[in-house]
Amino acid sequence: MTQEVRGVVAPGRNERVRIETVVIPDPGPGEAVVRVQACGVCHTDLHYKQGGISDAFPFLLGHEAAGVVEEVGPGVEEVAPGDFVVLNWRAVCGRCRACRRGRPWYCFDTHNATQKMTLADGTPLSPALGIGAFAEKTLVAAGQCTKVDAAAPPQVAGLLGCGVMAGIGAALNTGNVSRGDSVAVIGCGGVGDAAIAGARLAGAGRIIAVDIDARKLETAVRVGATHTVNSGESDPVEAVRELTGGFGADVVIEAVGRPETYRQAFYARDLAGTVVLVGVPTPEMTLELPLLDVFGRGGALKSSWYGDCLPSRDFPMLIDLYLQGRLDLESFVTETIELDDIEKAFQRMHDGDVLRSVVLL
Template sequence: MPQTVKGVVAREKGAPVELVDIVVPDPGPGEAVVTVEACGVCHTDLHYREGGISDDFPFLLGHEAAGTVEAVGEGVTEVAPGDFVILNWRAVCGQCRACAKGKPWYCFDTHNADQKMTLTDGTELSPALGIGAFAEKTLVAAGQCTKVDPDAEAAAVGLLGCGVMAGFGAAVNTGQVDRGDSVAVIGCGGVGDAAIAGARIAGATTIIAVDVDDRKLEKARELGATHTVNSAQDDAVEKIRELTGGFGADVVIDAVGRPETYEQAFFARDLAGTVVLVGVPTPEMKVPELPLIEVFGRGGALKSSWYGDCLPSRDFPMLVDLYRQGRFDLDAFVTERIGLGDVEAAFEKMHGGDVLRSVVMIEGEQ
């Protein structure tokens, strides 16, 4: 039988979110219903509310989540009721040209649940990134569920569902940071800090954090940065070169996604170095001050990183193991734990730069 639960919905562009009753159908073929335990408040959710992703209102927000599988539909074999899972927005198809080439982390045909969750009046909801986890329960494609160690803290490991994985993967998967490398990370929010942590785990010996906020730079040091640069006070490119023997960093990660930060990343890398763009630009942004001769003359690679080029079935369990071993401090990304009714206030805190992540804790609200 369909279930009526509480969920956080954005009804129209720019309007405050609402905690309302939503209807979650029984899982159909290839689908799963998950009881959500924790879900991080990500900037992407705010972009949905502001109409920056699409205009398919109303949205059921939330996507950085962990919980327990309650029920599965016909044909589901990858997870079973009772499994503790992290939700992901890359349910690989296994059949597209990327998957056929053995590169499923680039899957071009990822999928979500076929059925729709609705408001009680039957209005269909658009789940954020195909997940919609600011809710007591949600319906997803079974491939969006990645089984991990059930003893892990849901508030921490749920963040692997988006921002932390994006940053960690930008360093390790896309940038392929190696032992002894120098790395610079521009932008020290949740994604940038995860890139710093990833670079440290990968064995980078010089890790330079760049931001305009000293509070964020201090947090970056806690997560593994060896040097910090306040780019509101110093020229970031000059400082990165100074800290790398005058050459520039082997890998520079732009976790902001603006033309000016991308130019900084480009000119702050060593010859044959790598630039990784993981910050998401808006459609109108362009990089006008990048001479083509410089692109040619510097060599190396200019890469974009989609979801940290992750494969959830491979990366999530590994990162949870690192967390459980005390080698990857996911707890450091959890600034506060809040309730379902506190999401709008969490959006306001984002603007002030006061949090890495507010995490909605849903256990006990059902």
């Protein structure tokens, strides 16, 4: 039997979001209905609202979420009703060439629910990142549900669903930061700060936060940065080198996604060091580097997809670290809000006033 819930819908490009009635179908084979308890307000949702990802309006926004499985469809074995889960947007297929090679975090055929949620008049909705969690309930593929310890508050657990996992994974999984490494993170928003927290978890010896916003640099120190560089006041490449004995950092994580900051990351790393791109560029951006420098500096230039995470492996581990007091997820939550406050939260996020606004349902 279908259900009707309240949800936040982006009706068209750059239009204000609206609270609409959303129709949730019964879960079909391989699907699950989740009662959403909390969902973070992420830049990706703003990009959907602005039409920067696709034109498949109307969108049901929200994806960085945690909640409780309410109902599952036929054939579902991963989760059961009553499980506390974090939602992920890369449900691995288990069959593609990446999965068959034992690298499911690179899965090339991730999937979402087959059925569509709709507006009350039957208009199909496009759920953000296949999730659509700015709603009291949502329909997802069961593989998008990762069971974690229910002792974790939903407002912090849900952050693993996107930004925090992307940043931590960029440091731990993609950058392979290890004990004693020097790490520089360029761009200290939610993802960059999570990369700093990941570097701290790995035991990095020197963690350098780089940003043009003094407020963001203060927050970066709270989550684990040992040094800061205001790149609006000094050359970040020279500053990082000065802080690393003149050599550059072992790992530089670029969390902005712009050609100019990528070049900074490239030249701020040590010889044979690693650059990790986790900031998401826009389609028109291009990059030019001297090929001799690419060869001569050696090392690795990597892109990090969702922190190269495997949700079934990484989400429970990070929740356990949080419960042990070793990962401060609370620091990422600036405020908790209601569904009706999302338009204002987008503006605060755009203005750099918050690290994360989290909707509580």
